[in-house]
Amino acid sequence: MSGELTNARKKLAGVSSLLKQQKAMPAVQAVYDAVVAMLRGSLMKSEREEFQELLDSTVHILNGDKKLREDYPLIINYTHGEEKVLMEVLRELLKELQEKVSANAQDLLKAMEKRKRDILEQGQAQIEKGDVPEAHITFNQLIREFKDDTELRAEIADKFIKAGLYSEALSYLEDALAHDPNAIFLYNRIGIVLRKMQDFATAEKYYIKALQLNDKDEYLYFNCGRLYYDWKKWDKMAEAAKKAIKINPSFAEAEKMLKFANKKIG
Structure with missing residues (x-):
C-alpha cells in the first residue's frame, strides 16, 4: 500500500477523535481525502475490501454524530x-x-458590532450626565475587548471632543496612535484637539508629521491653516492655504483662507 493510502487510513482512524472535539469540517475533510486517495491508488482486491470496510465504519461514525446531524x-x-x-x-x-x-x-461579527454600539451608547449617556469617570471605565472595558481596533479609540475620542472634553479625547487619540503610528487621520485629529486646547506648538508638530506621511491632502493643509489662524501666524496660514489650493484649485474655503491671510499680512 502506498504512502498516500497509508496516510489516508490514518486520517480515517482520526475521524472519531475530531468529532469528539467538535471539529466536524476537518473530520469530513479527512474522509473526503481518504476516498480521493483510494480512487487514485492501485489497490489489490483484499486492500480495496479492507479500505471499503474502513469507509463503512467511518461513514457510520459520521452518521452517528449528533452535532453533525444538526448541521x-x-x-x-x-x-x-x-x-x-x-x-x-x-x-x-x-x-x-x-x-x-x-x-x-x-x-x-454582527453580535460583536451590536455589543460595541450598545457600550458606546452607554458611555455616551454617561458623558451627557457628567459622569466622566464612569464613562472612562465603560470605554476602557470596551477597548480591552477590542484591543486592536484603532477606529474604536478614535470614535471614543470623538465623543469627548463633542462634549468639549479635549484632554480626555487626547488620551484616547494618543493611545490609538501608539497602536497605529501610520494612521494619518489620527495626527490630524490630535492636531485639531490640541488647537482647541490652544497648545499650538504641539499641534503644529502633529500636522508636520501627518504631512510627512502624506503631502497630497489639501484638507491637512487647510486644517493646518486653521491652526495658524488661531495662532495668528499669518505667513504660515497663507503658505498652508497656497499648498491646499495647489492640490485642489477649486478649494473655495482655502481661497478664502488665503485672502484673509494676505489681508492680515498687508
Missing part, C-alpha cells in the same frame, strides 16, 4: 464500489459546513 440532517449513504458517489456527497457536505461556518462567523 446536515441527511444520512450519508455508502455502497461498496460507489466511492465516487460518496465523494460527491462528502463534497456537498463540506460545502454545507463551510456555508454554516461563514454564516456563524457573520452572526458573531
Whole structure:
C-alpha cells in the first residue's frame, strides 16, 4: 500500500477523535481525502475490501454524530464500489459546513458590532450626565475587548471632543496612535484637539508629521491653516492655504483662507 493510502487510513482512524472535539469540517475533510486517495491508488482486491470496510465504519461514525446531524440532517449513504458517489456527497457536505461556518462567523461579527454600539451608547449617556469617570471605565472595558481596533479609540475620542472634553479625547487619540503610528487621520485629529486646547506648538508638530506621511491632502493643509489662524501666524496660514489650493484649485474655503491671510499680512 502506498504512502498516500497509508496516510489516508490514518486520517480515517482520526475521524472519531475530531468529532469528539467538535471539529466536524476537518473530520469530513479527512474522509473526503481518504476516498480521493483510494480512487487514485492501485489497490489489490483484499486492500480495496479492507479500505471499503474502513469507509463503512467511518461513514457510520459520521452518521452517528449528533452535532453533525444538526448541521446536515441527511444520512450519508455508502455502497461498496460507489466511492465516487460518496465523494460527491462528502463534497456537498463540506460545502454545507463551510456555508454554516461563514454564516456563524457573520452572526458573531454582527453580535460583536451590536455589543460595541450598545457600550458606546452607554458611555455616551454617561458623558451627557457628567459622569466622566464612569464613562472612562465603560470605554476602557470596551477597548480591552477590542484591543486592536484603532477606529474604536478614535470614535471614543470623538465623543469627548463633542462634549468639549479635549484632554480626555487626547488620551484616547494618543493611545490609538501608539497602536497605529501610520494612521494619518489620527495626527490630524490630535492636531485639531490640541488647537482647541490652544497648545499650538504641539499641534503644529502633529500636522508636520501627518504631512510627512502624506503631502497630497489639501484638507491637512487647510486644517493646518486653521491652526495658524488661531495662532495668528499669518505667513504660515497663507503658505498652508497656497499648498491646499495647489492640490485642489477649486478649494473655495482655502481661497478664502488665503485672502484673509494676505489681508492680515498687508
